Amino acid sequence: MTLRKMVTSTSWAALALLSLSPLASHPAFALQEHNVAKVVSLANDLGPVDPNQIQTLTIVLKTHNESEFDKAIEDLYDPESSSYHQWFSANDFAKYAPTSAELETVKKELVSQGFSVVSTDPQNFSLRVTGTTAKVEAAFQTQLHTFRYNGKTFQAHTRDAQLTGAAGQLVDSVAGLDRHQVHNLLSIAQNPRSGKPLFKKTVTTADAGSTLLSGINGTPLSAPALYTFTTPGASLPLSVFYGNVYSKNPAVTISYSPAQLQSHYGLTSLIKEGYDGTGQTIALVEAYGYAAAETDANVAAKAFGLPALTSSNFSVIYPEGKPLNPAAADLTGWTTEIALDIQSAHAIAPGAKILVVASSGQDNEDQIASLQYIITHKLANTVSNSWENDDEIIAGSAEENAFNSVLKVGAASGISFQFSTGDSGDLGLGTPVGAVGVPSNSPYATAVGGTSILNNTAGTGQVVTGWGNDITYLNLFGPVDPPTELGSFYAGAGGGESLYYAKPSWQKALPGTGRQLPDVSALADPFTGFALIVTSEGVQSALAGIGGTSLASPIFTAIWAIADQYNGKPLGQASPAVARLKSGQITDVLPTSPLDVSDVSGTVYDSNGPTFYSQDGLFAGLLYSQTKFVSAIWPIVPGEEDIAITFGTDSSLTVTPGWDNVTGYGEPNGLPFIQGVTGKTKGAALTK
Numbered sequence: 001m002t003l004r005k006m007v008t009s010t011s012w013a014a015l016a017l018l019s020l021s022p023l024a025s026h027p028a029f030a031l032q033e034h035n036v037a038k039v040v041s042l043a044n045d046l047g048p049v050d051p052n053q054i055q056t057l058t059i060v061l062k063t064h065n066e067s068e069f070d071k072a073i074e075d076l077y078d079p080e081s082s083s084y085h086q087w088f089s090a091n092d093f094a095k096y097a098p099t100s101a102e103l104e105t106v107k108k109e110l111v112s113q114g115f116s117v118v119s120t121d122p123q124n125f126s127l128r129v130t131g132t133t134a135k136v137e138a139a140f141q142t143q144l145h146t147f148r149y150n151g152k153t154f155q156a157h158t159r160d161a162q163l164t165g166a167a168g169q170l171v172d173s174v175a176g177l178d179r180h181q182v183h184n185l186l187s188i189a190q191n192p193r194s195g196k197p198l199f200k201k202t203v204t205t206a207d208a209g210s211t212l213l214s215g216i217n218g219t220p221l222s223a224p225a226l227y228t229f230t231t232p233g234a235s236l237p238l239s240v241f242y243g244n245v246y247s248k249n250p251a252v253t254i255s256y257s258p259a260q261l262q263s264h265y266g267l268t269s270l271i272k273e274g275y276d277g278t279g280q281t282i283a284l285v286e287a288y289g290y291a292a293a294e295t296d297a298n299v300a301a302k303a304f305g306l307p308a309l310t311s312s313n314f315s316v317i318y319p320e321g322k323p324l325n326p327a328a329a330d331l332t333g334w335t336t337e338i339a340l341d342i343q344s345a346h347a348i349a350p351g352a353k354i355l356v357v358a359s360s361g362q363d364n365e366d367q368i369a370s371l372q373y374i375i376t377h378k379l380a381n382t383v384s385n386s387w388e389n390d391d392e393i394i395a396g397s398a399e400e401n402a403f404n405s406v407l408k409v410g411a412a413s414g415i416s417f418q419f420s421t422g423d424s425g426d427l428g429l430g431t432p433v434g435a436v437g438v439p440s441n442s443p444y445a446t447a448v449g450g451t452s453i454l455n456n457t458a459g460t461g462q463v464v465t466g467w468g469n470d471i472t473y474l475n476l477f478g479p480v481d482p483p484t485e486l487g488s489f490y491a492g493a494g495g496g497e498s499l500y501y502a503k504p505s506w507q508k509a510l511p512g513t514g515r516q517l518p519d520v521s522a523l524a525d526p527f528t529g530f531a532l533i534v535t536s537e538g539v540q541s542a543l544a545g546i547g548g549t550s551l552a553s554p555i556f557t558a559i560w561a562i563a564d565q566y567n568g569k570p571l572g573q574a575s576p577a578v579a580r581l582k583s584g585q586i587t588d589v590l591p592t593s594p595l596d597v598s599d600v601s602g603t604v605y606d607s608n609g610p611t612f613y614s615q616d617g618l619f620a621g622l623l624y625s626q627t628k629f630v631s632a633i634w635p636i637v638p639g640e641e642d643i644a645i646t647f648g649t650d651s652s653l654t655v656t657p658g659w660d661n662v663t664g665y666g667e668p669n670g671l672p673f674i675q676g677v678t679g680k681t682k683g684a685a686l687t688k
Contacts, residue, residue, distance in 0.1 A: 037178060037396025040156050043149035051134040055144075056118065057176035058368050059106060059163075060126045060405045061098040069096040073412050073444075074505060077576040079679070085572060087414035093123040100124060102170050109167035113139040122376060125409060128369060139164055140177065149394065155179040156396065175402035176365035180395065182287070182387045183362075184337040185420040187491050189253060189526035189545030191636055192471050192643070199253035199531075199544035205295070208533050209303030212542040216255040216531045220632075221457045222248040224598040227633055227642065229475035239479040241602030243615075244457055246527070246632035246645055253544035255531040256453065258304045258347030261523065264453060264462065265559060266670020267348065270566075274686040275674075277352025280561040283380035284341045284554065285370050285387075288329035289316050289358030292535035297342045297354075299540075300533045306350045313353045314342075319373040320360040330536050332362060339534040340546055341386055341554045347530075348558035351565075355380055364389045364399055371406045375413055381570040383410075384557035385419045386550035388437035391427055392500050395438040400500055403439035411444040414570040418446045418557045420549035421518045422494025425468060425651030430624070434496015434653050434661050436517045443504040446575040447517040448553045449663050450493030450524025451589055452647040454630060457598060464589050465630060466662035467525040467547075468492030468650025470622040474602070474633065475642040481604050483613060483644070484620050492650035493524055493549055495661035506576040510659055519575040521589065521663035522552040522559075525647065556668065563674045568684025577677040578665055585676030589663040591628040591648070591655045600631040600644045618644050624652040 063069055072092075075081035103124040107117060115131040133144050140161040147156055156178045162168045189198045203211045222245040229239045247254050262268050270276070293316065298308050307313075329335040342354055357374060359366035367387070374383055389395060389403070410417050419440035427435040440447040450467035473486040480486055498515035510516045523529070526547030534541055560574050571577060578586065599615045615631050616623060629648035636643060653661045668674075675681055 034160050035397050036158060036160055037156055037394070039149055039394045039396070040147060040158060043147035046146040046148055046153070049133045049144040049146055049155055051132060053133045054130055055133055055136050055176055056128065056130045056365055057136065057174055058126055058128050058365055058402055059110070059171055060173045060175070060402050061102060061106060061124065061170050062172040063096050063098065063125070065096055073408065076412065076572065077506065085414070087570065087572065088412040090123065093412070098124045098170065103127065106163070106167040106170050109163060109165045110139065113164070115139070121372060123409065125405065126372065136177070140174070142177070144177070152180070152394070154181070161398070173398045173401035173405065175368050175399060176363070177398055178396050179363045179365065180390045180399070181362050182364060182367050182389050184334060184387045185423050185548045185550040186333070186337050186340065186386070186546070187423045187524070187526045187548030187550070189529060189547070192488070192490065193641065197543065197545065199542070201542050203540055203542050205299055205540065208299045208540060208542055212300065212303055212531055212533060212544070215252055215542060216257070216544045217249065217252040218254070218256045218260045220246055220254045220454050220528050223457050225633070227474070229479045229642065231478040237479045237481040237604055237606040239474065239481070239602060239604040241474055241600060241633060241644070243600030244598045244630070244632035246634040248635065250636065250638070254527060255529050255544040255546070256523070258306060261347060261555070265348070265668055266673070267559070267562065270562065270671060270674070271350070275562050275566050275683060277349030277558060277561040277565055280349070280382070280565050281353040281355050281380040282345050282349065282557055282561050283355045283357055283374050283383040284338070284345065285367060285383060285385045286338045286341065286356055286358045287332065287334045287362035287366070288323045288360070289318065289356060290329040290335045290338055290535070291326070292540070293338055293342055293356065296339050296533040296535055296540070297346060300343050301346065304347070306346060309346065309354065316356040316358060318358050318360065319370050320366065323360045327537070334362070335536045336534050336543065336546070337386060337550055339532050340530065340550060341384060343532045344530055344551055345384065345554040345558045348555050349561045352558065352561045364403070368402055368406055371410065371417065375406065375410050375415060381415055381564055382557050382560045383415060383417045384554040385417060386553045388420065388422055388440055391435055391437050392441060392498065393435070400438060404442045404444060407439060407442045407444035411573045414572040416446055416560055416572060416574045417444070418448050418553045418560070418574070420553045421447050421449050423491050423548045424494060425489065425492040425653055426496060427494070430652045433512065433514070436496045436498050437494060440517060441498040441501060441515055443501055443515050444573065446573060447519050447664070448549060448556050449495050449518030449521040450549045450552045451521050451663055451667060452525035453523055453528045454647060463592070463630065464587065464667060465592070465648030466493060466589055466650050466655040466660070468626070468646070468648060468653070468662065469525065469527060470619050470646040470649045472618050472644045474644055475640070477640055479604060481606050482611065483604065483618055487619060487622050489622055489651060492653065493518070493521065493662050495653050506579040516659070517661065518664040520556055520578050520665055521667055522555040523547065524549045524552040527645065527647070559668045563677050566674050566683035567678040567680065571677060574677070581665060581673070581676045585672045586666045587669040588657060588666040589655055590657055591626065600633055619646060619649065623649055625654045626650065
């Protein structure tokens with residue numbers, strides 16, 4: 001997995017990376033080079049950060065013989081290498097890690113500048129310190145300001161940063177100089193006009209399960225039907241549309257049960273045989289945590305017939321201590337995210353232990369600390385991260401390198417870190433290569449994209465599309481004329497080509513020159529989503545229609561835990577193994593529309609006469625290169641509010657045969673997938 005930095009002539013890439021120096025011989029820019037993020041020159045400067053504000057920094061030191069280090073890690077993932085899956089020991093790391101003397105030099109410099117040391121990596125790769133803004137500015141010879149760009153407020157340094165003294169030559173990158181809040185990637189099916197969730201009901205613990213079960217349906221599409229929309233009090237306009245019907249019963253919301261998802265991913269027989277994640281730990285990296293997480297998960301587990309979570313298979317740890325405000329998760333939207341991650345991971349691997357690793361904040365540096373904590377304490381071999389820091393355009397080299405450094409050590413340790421790729425498609429850039437986020441863009445991460453799971457109204461079985469929804473109103477208290485006027489892109493899986501990292505060796509067959517995202521995919525469409533129980537602000541609710549790549553990441557992470565169990569030892573980073581899979585070992589998501597004859601089309605009659613709208617015409621201006629997709633009529637409030645909705649239209653990102661920038665190589669398909677990534681036709685012996 002040899003890495004190198006790259007630049008491209010693409011215009012918006014140049015905008016993002018203009019301030020970076022020429023390519024270094026190693027994959028991280030040292031602090032003595034130009035390291036101010038380009039976004040600083042584009043953003044609105046809101047002024048200096050309070051000099052007395054406490055800052056927490058993670059200082060990453062330079063490694064030794066980095067090219068050899070990269071090659072050694074690459075060999076860990078090469079089945080032809082003698083070191084294949086021989087994960088690094090402390091002695092192995094010592095060959096490349098900074099020395100104790102180098103770490104001590106950096107530590108002494110920081111302490112002399114007034115910093116307090118929070119922790120040090122036992123392999124000497126990094127240390128964590130706290131100090132005031134004033135001390136940070138003096139020690140790193142820069143200034144910290146607050147900026148606002150594209151609706152986001154963040155802290156960034158304004159002059160190239162370099163630690164004072166001889167220690168500066170030992171520092172590779174610093175997390176915390178620039179502070180972006182990571183955001184979870186949760187998407188909820190809601191009424192596009194009102195913004196209200198399709199299904200959210202306050203419950204008591206006693207009735208929560210029955211309420212949840214009564215409010216969901218796992219059959220998204222009904223047989224095609226004819227809809228006529230008239231104008232109250234007038235003969236025109238009048239419209240007639242025909243097509244598949246989505247969520248025909250407004251009283252229920254389309255969501256899949258754990259059993260249905262286990263079946264979809266070919267896990268039912270494996271779980272019955274005992275390959276259910278037993279003996280494995282799934283770590284979920286979150287922000288803040290919330291007190292009712294276990295109670296909520298057990299209400300849902302009881303409703304769906306899953307094992308209960310107890311102190312033996314569920315725990316929460318706070319690497320930085322508990323947050324100062326117990327309501328922080330509620331206030332920032334993390335409560336539902338945490339509930340989703342726990343309950344979806346438990347749904348797929350009901351025998352695995354669930355470990356919530358909750359930071360006390362949600363800055364990039366907080367999450368880096370949690371990732372490092374998992375590695376240092378050997379807490380899990382597969383880790384889900386349903387969040388991203390920011391896109392490559394905004395993130396600077398210091399953030400990129402800090403995330404990549406810790407993930408590299410994780411890959412060498414045999415840990416697979418999964419990251420959601422985002423819920424906004426190409427981020428509105430409309431470029432051929434898409435746009436990717438940090439840190440899912442790291443070659444040492446496994447990037448998880450999204451799909452929609454539909455039923456085939458024209459036959460049997462299921463239809464899987466890439467996740468991407470467009471909506472067009474057909475009727476809003478009368479025919480919408482023309483229907484394309486109210487069309488919009490709702491959401492879709494993130495993906496594309498990195499402008500910061502070159503392709504790793506296991507992606508050499510893919511197009512382009514940059515690291516391609518995603519690697520793999522799982523259910524993410526909230527309109528074919530998941531149902532859960534969550535307590536927020538003291539109120540317990542049943543929620544349905546929950547998705548986003550926030551759902552895809554824990555689903556895949558749980559499947560990887562089952563693969564680790566089947567293998568009998570850790571498989572390490574998933575993405576290289578997924579890239580080697582052969583036909584039949586993974587389900588390739590195809591640009592397919594098997595329901596063509598039932599996709600939505602119709603005619604609007606007005607004073608100018610009839611106008612026919614094909615499926616493409618209904619979504620004119622929204623579609624890019626995706627020519628095959630599924631559409632349906634969605635009667636949100638029948639006769640008053642009716643929509644045409646698509647499945648499989650993801651901004652400028654496009655599903656193709658083989659790897660694509662919406663679904664990666666495809667979806668896991670049970671035993672063939674697990675045998676493909678393990679190379680075994682019979683799993684490790686089960687212990688009782």
